[in-house]
Amino acid sequence: MTDTPADEGGWATAKTLAEALPYIQLYDRETVVIKYGGHAMGEDEVARLFAADAVLLKLLGLHPVIVHGGGPQISRMLKKAGVESTFIDGLRVTDAPTMEVAEMVLSGAINKEIVNFINQAGAEADVRGVGLSGKDARLITVDKATKVKTDADTGLEEIIDLGFVGEPRHIDPQIINALLRAEEDYIPVIAPIGVSDEGETYNINADTVAGALAGALSAKRMLLLTDVRGVLDKNGELIRSMTVAEAVEAIATGMATGGMIPKLETAIAAVQAGVEAVVILDGRQPHVMLAELFSESGHGTLISA
Numbered sequence: 415m416t417d418t419p420a421d422e423g424g425w426a427t428a429k430t431l432a433e434a435l436p437y438i439q440l441y442d443r444e445t446v447v448i449k450y451g452g453h454a455m456g457e458d459e460v461a462r463l464f465a466a467d468a469v470l471l472k473l474l475g476l477h478p479v480i481v482h483g484g485g486p487q488i489s490r491m492l493k494k495a496g497v498e499s500t501f502i503d504g505l506r507v508t509d510a511p512t513m514e515v516a517e518m519v520l521s522g523a524i525n526k527e528i529v530n531f532i533n534q535a536g537a538e539a540d541v542r543g544v545g546l547s548g549k550d551a552r553l554i555t556v557d558k559a560t561k562v563k564t565d566a567d568t569g570l571e572e573i574i575d576l577g578f579v580g581e582p583r584h585i586d587p588q589i590i591n592a593l594l595r596a597e598e599d600y601i602p603v604i605a606p607i608g609v610s611d612e613g614e615t616y617n618i619n620a621d622t623v624a625g626a627l628a629g630a631l632s633a634k635r636m637l638l639l640t641d642v643r644g645v646l647d648k649n650g651e652l653i654r655s656m657t658v659a660e661a662v663e664a665i666a667t668g669m670a671t672g673g674m675i676p677k678l679e680t681a682i683a684a685v686q687a688g689v690e691a692v693v694i695l696d697g698r699q700p701h702v703m704l705a706e707l708f709s710e711s712g713h714g715t716l717i718s719a
Contacts, residue, residue, distance in 0.1 A: 433709075434708040437708040437709070438474050438475065441474075441475070441707060442475040443475055443476075443477065444476060444477065444633075444635070445477040445479060445594065445628075445631050445633040445634060446471065446476050446477065446478050446479070446636070446637065446707070447478075447479045447480075447481065447624055447627055447628035447633045447635075447636045447689075448468070448478055448479065448480050448481070448636075448637045448703065449481050449482075449620055449623075449624035449636070449638045449639060450464060450480055450481070450482045450483070450528070450639050450697065451483030451484070451485075451621075451639065451640065451697070455482065455483070455484070455486075455487070455524070457698075460697075460698065461527070461528070461531055462531050462534075463700050463701065464531075464639075464703075465528065465531035465532045465535045465543075466531075466535040467701055467703050468532060468601055468703075469532060469535045469536040469539070469541045469601070471703065471704075472536070472541050472599050473536075473539055473599070478601055479590060479594070479601075479602050479604070479627065479631065479633070480528065480601065480602065480603045480604065481606060481620055481623050481624040481627060482520075482603065482620060483606065483620035483621075484516075484520045484524045485506075487519050487523070487524055488506075488516050488519050488520070491515050491518070491519050492512060492515050497511050497512055497515060499512065502561070502563075502574050502576070505561065505576055505579070506579075507576055507579075508576060508577040508578040508616075508617050509577045509578070510577075510578070512577070512578075513577070513578040513615060513616070513617060516607075516617045517547075517607055517617075520547070520605040520606060520607055520617075521545075521547040521549075521605040521607055524605070525545040525546075525547070525603055525604075525605045526545055528543065528545075529543035529544065530543070531543075532601055532603070536599070536601075540598070540599060541600075541601065542598065543600075543603050544593055544600050544601065544602050545603050546589065546590075546602055546603065546604050546605070547605040547606075547607040547608075548582075548607050548608035548609065548618065548623070549607055549608070549609045549615065550589060551586070551588060551589035552609075553585065553586055553587070553589055553590070553604070553608075554582050554584075554585060554609070554623065554626075554627075555583050555584040555585075555586070555608065555609065555610070555611065556580030556581060556582055556583055556609065556610055556616045556618060557581050557583045557610070558578075558579070558580060558581075558616070559576055559579045559580055559581045559616075560574070560576070561573070561574040561576055562574070578614065578616050579616060579617055579618070580608045580610070580616030580617065580618050581618070581622065582608060582622060582626040585627055585629075585630035586630075587627070587630045587631050589602075590602050590631060604623065604627065606618040606619065606620040606622075606623040608623075619676070621676060621677055621680040622676075622680055624680070624684075625680040625681070625683050625684040625687070625689075625692075626684075628684045628687070628689045628692075629683070629684055629688055629689055630687075632688050632689070633684075634689075634690050635692070635693065636681070636684050636689050636691075636693070637693050637695065637703060637706065638677055638681065638692060638693065638694045638695070639695060639696075639703075640673075640677065640694060640695070640696065640697060641696065641697070641698065642674070642696060643695070643696045643713075643714065644693075644694045644695055644696070644714040644715030645661075645664065645670060645694060645715040652714075652715065653715050654711075654712060655712075655715065655717075655718070656715060656716070656717050656718075657718065657719065658682050658685050658686065658717065658718070658719055661678045661681060661717050662682060664678065665678055665679070674694075677694055678694075680692075681694065681717040682717070685719055690718065691716050691717065692716070692717045692718075693706055693712070693715065693717075694714050694717070695713050695714025695715070696713075696714065699713070702714075
């Protein structure tokens, strides 16, 4: 056998592909739900790389399903439209005018941009993005979300009305399964909008939608792409893996703070609903999904049973 320097021509690429083979087989025809959000969504170059990686996952035999957020984009559009935003403990109160703008931004501008990037990246192989919201085919039925706040002085609990903010009550994945089982290569892209039994439209937290959908689809993996490396310990070091029990403890002891708490709660709920594992990782890193799924070390925090 002739030795070939690893840095000549395409040998490094060939070596990487060969090493990825066991992982490609592991995920063959498995569903991976990807929550896409954070600053990466606002950077055109990173967004295009994300779309290309999603196409590559499809061509490698996986079934990627994308759920996207859009909080910053909604805020910008509300400001442009002259609609004032009200927040209670960091949660946006969604009145009727705000809900109208939110649906326009999420189901319209953001959703179709991601779909367009996928269509462009997958043109040669005919991989196509399909944009949906929870209103399509009764995908997501919601209940009105409520928040309970305790008065610091009296200790009494008060129910806060957040307006048109919903919690998924029922996921009907028929339309998603039909797309994944089709002979054509479709990638569903889902906006976090749901509808009540009365037909009213509600905004839903995108992490929550991704977790509920991953459970309904019995996904092998759920990837939460965010703006941080993952869960950090008290020394600021990345925790590579956690059990559900350890994730619950991280919340209870205060090791997990701020925006990491709802992400861990989503991960816990998804694993308890049947998802094999959830990974929280930094979506700003180019090709982070490929590095996470097709290498031994992984690049985020994996939460499993």
